[in-house]
Amino acid sequence: MSDEKTCIRCRETKPASEYRRRPDVMGRLYNRCKTCDAAYLRRWRIDNPGHMSEWRANNPNYHREWRAENRDQENRCQRERRAKNVEKERHRSRACHQRRRARRRSQELAKLENYLNETGNLRQDEASK
Numbered sequence: 001m002s003d004e005k006t007c008i009r010c011r012e013t014k015p016a017s018e019y020r021r022r023p024d025v026m027g028r029l030y031n032r033c034k035t036c037d038a039a040y041l042r043r044w045r046i047d048n049p050g051h052m053s054e055w056r057a058n059n060p061n062y063h064r065e066w067r068a069e070n071r072d073q074e075n076r077c078q079r080e081r082r083a084k085n086v087e088k089e090r091h092r093s094r095a096c097h098q099r100r101r102a103r104r105r106s107q108e109l110a111k112l113e114n115y116l117n118e119t120g121n122l123r124q125d126e127a128s129k
């Protein structure tokens with residue numbers, strides 16, 4: 001194996017250190033030098049704007065692992081949020097209940113007042129007769 005390699009892209013003969021190692025073939029180097037490879041990658045990223053989703057598809061566990069690491073924190077947040085909501089919910093329903101009861105009572109009072117007025121009027125009518 002020679003220490004120099006000719007890049008298929010720029011046709012320059014460069015030392016092996018200027019080539020990246022192929023991860024799939026042991027001891028083999030890429031046919032493109034690092035400079036051309038970087039340019040190719042940049043070009044490829046522009047041509048493939050969806051490569052991130054592809055990367056995600058190739059790394060399906062990444063997000064799950066991240067979540068597992070952050071699960072405790074996430075759970076605590078959720079619990080706190082829920083507790084806060086329950087408190088708010090309870091408060092709201094209590095307020096609603098009180099308001100409803102107050103309204104009913106005032107309606108009953110109004111009804112009673114009406115009744116008393118009417119009977120009072122009746123009595124007054126009767127008395128005036």
Ligand SMILES: [Zn+2]
Nearest residue numbers: 007010033036
């Ligand atoms: Zn090159």
